[in-house]
Amino acid sequence: MNIRICVCLLLQVLLPAFAVAEENEDPLRPTNVPWPPVSEDQVKRYTALRTIDPIQVDGRLTEETWQKVPRSPRFVDLIRGHETVHNTQAAVTWDDKNLYVAFWVEDPFVTAKIQKRDDPVYTDNDVEVFIAFDNAYYEFEINPFGTIYEGLFIWQSEYERSDFSKVPELDRSRSEVRSQAFNGVGYRNHPRGPRIAFLDWDFPGAVTSVAIDGTLNDDSDRDRGWTVELAFPWAGMKSIALGDQRSIPPENGDIWRMDFSRFNQFQEAGPVRDSQGWAWSYHGCWDSHIPEVFPFVTFSNEPVGK
Numbered sequence: 001m002n003i004r005i006c007v008c009l010l011l012q013v014l015l016p017a018f019a020v021a022e023e024n025e026d027p028l029r030p031t032n033v034p035w036p037p038v039s040e041d042q043v044k045r046y047t048a049l050r051t052i053d054p055i056q057v058d059g060r061l062t063e064e065t066w067q068k069v070p071r072s073p074r075f076v077d078l079i080r081g082h083e084t085v086h087n088t089q090a091a092v093t094w095d096d097k098n099l100y101v102a103f104w105v106e107d108p109f110v111t112a113k114i115q116k117r118d119d120p121v122y123t124d125n126d127v128e129v130f131i132a133f134d135n136a137y138y139e140f141e142i143n144p145f146g147t148i149y150e151g152l153f154i155w156q157s158e159y160e161r162s163d164f165s166k167v168p169e170l171d172r173s174r175s176e177v178r179s180q181a182f183n184g185v186g187y188r189n190h191p192r193g194p195r196i197a198f199l200d201w202d203f204p205g206a207v208t209s210v211a212i213d214g215t216l217n218d219d220s221d222r223d224r225g226w227t228v229e230l231a232f233p234w235a236g237m238k239s240i241a242l243g244d245q246r247s248i249p250p251e252n253g254d255i256w257r258m259d260f261s262r263f264n265q266f267q268e269a270g271p272v273r274d275s276q277g278w279a280w281s282y283h284g285c286w287d288s289h290i291p292e293v294f295p296f297v298t299f300s301n302e303p304v305g306k
Contacts (some may be wrong), residue, residue, distance in 0.1 A: 021259035028275045029079065029286035037284030037294055042081075044281035044295040046072065048092040049304040051100065059146075059211035059229045061102050066229075068305035072295075073102070075262055078277035080287060085268040086225075087279055088127070090154040090260040092297055093304060096249060097235075101257075103127045103228040103258050105262065110223045114194060118199065121149035122263060127228055130259035131287050134244040135162045138203060139288070144226050146210040152201040152240065153289065155184060156194045159279050162243030170239060175276075186286030193290070204236035250299040257294035 025031065025173035045073075051065045061067075066081060075088035076287020087106040094100060105127060114124045121141040126149075129140045141149040154164050164170050172179050182197035184190055208230050234249045250256065261279040268274035275286060281295045 017289055026286075027154075028273055031188070031286070033187060033285040035189070035191060037187065037290065040280075040292075040294045043293055044073065045090065045298070046070070046093055046295055047298045047300050049300050049302050051093050051095045052303045052305060053227075055098070055100055055231065057207040057209045057229045057231050059209035059227055061104070061211075061227050061229055063186075065093055065100075065304050066091070068272050070261065070304075071101075074111055074278045075260075075278040075280055076282050077273070077275055078261065078279045078283050078288075079275045080115060080273065081282035081284075082272070084278045085274070086273070088262045090127075090280055092258070094249065094299060098231040098233050099131075100233070101228075101230040101260070103260070103262075104254075105225045105227065105294075107214075108222045109214050109219050109266075110144050110217060110226050111219075111265070112147070112215050114143060114147050114238060117143050117148050117151065119147070121198055122144040123265075124233060125264050125266075126262070128259070128261045128263065128288065129230065130288060130291070130294060131240065132257040133246075134260075134295055135242060136157045136164070136240050136281075137239050137289075137291055140203065140206075140230070141233075142208055142210060142228055142230075143213055143215055144210055148207065149196055150201070150203060151199040153195045155192050156181075156196055157192065158243060164239070164242055165241050167242070169201060172196075174183070182289075183285050184289050187290060190282050201239070203232060205233040206236065207231040252299065252301040254299050255298045256299070257291050258297045259288060259291075259294040261288055262275065 045086050053064045069091045071089040071091045088105045091102045116165050121143050124143045126143045128140045131138045136154040168187045178200045179198050183194045212226045264276045
């Protein structure tokens, strides 16, 4: 048979299959994304300054530090980076004991459902923080109830090599240690391969709080939104930092990778292509588990507002 005819017949068979695949792909959450999903020069950068007064973690962000701290740009759509309908901003500061994170979340109808710790807060309205180390990263989520979901993710190739297996709460040979294989959310072909997820792992000593400017779960009025205040002790990062040579607490000029995002059950009306995931620095795909696109956070000894 003529080669050209064979090719044409083959295309007639394959093209409908490609068309079906394209039709079945969620246009708001594409998965066929090349590596890297966002080039390094497009990733946001931030300088974390030191606190100037004691931080009381009550969610209200009334301290002078929070009043003067530089805030992030307005969050953008997680996938494409376009402006979002409601303003969301975050900020980072630190002292000798803790890493502090704050969120300012504009929301005219503050709603939440999940109230049990480590239930899937990501299916609610929430904000999220990721802290990346060389061989693992930590995920934290919180909703307007103040309900927490968190987990530790270790690159499978580093579990034995970096001695995570020798940490009692991460020793998978122990029946009480719960873990599972994990290969991303939307981006399934990360060059570093799969991870091991420890979803019962809790950040030691973390203090968290939420304050609502409005009425939770009451759509009869309009709210201003909610704020989040978080303190992560440097001493609690021991299990995340195995095999990593960085200083903890960081030294002046050290650069870490951290991520800050917001996920919503509501969706902006068209024609805006709202993926319902918003972030400080966009990811180029539907996946929060890609440390290579996390913002660069430089730690400075300079105090806030000076």
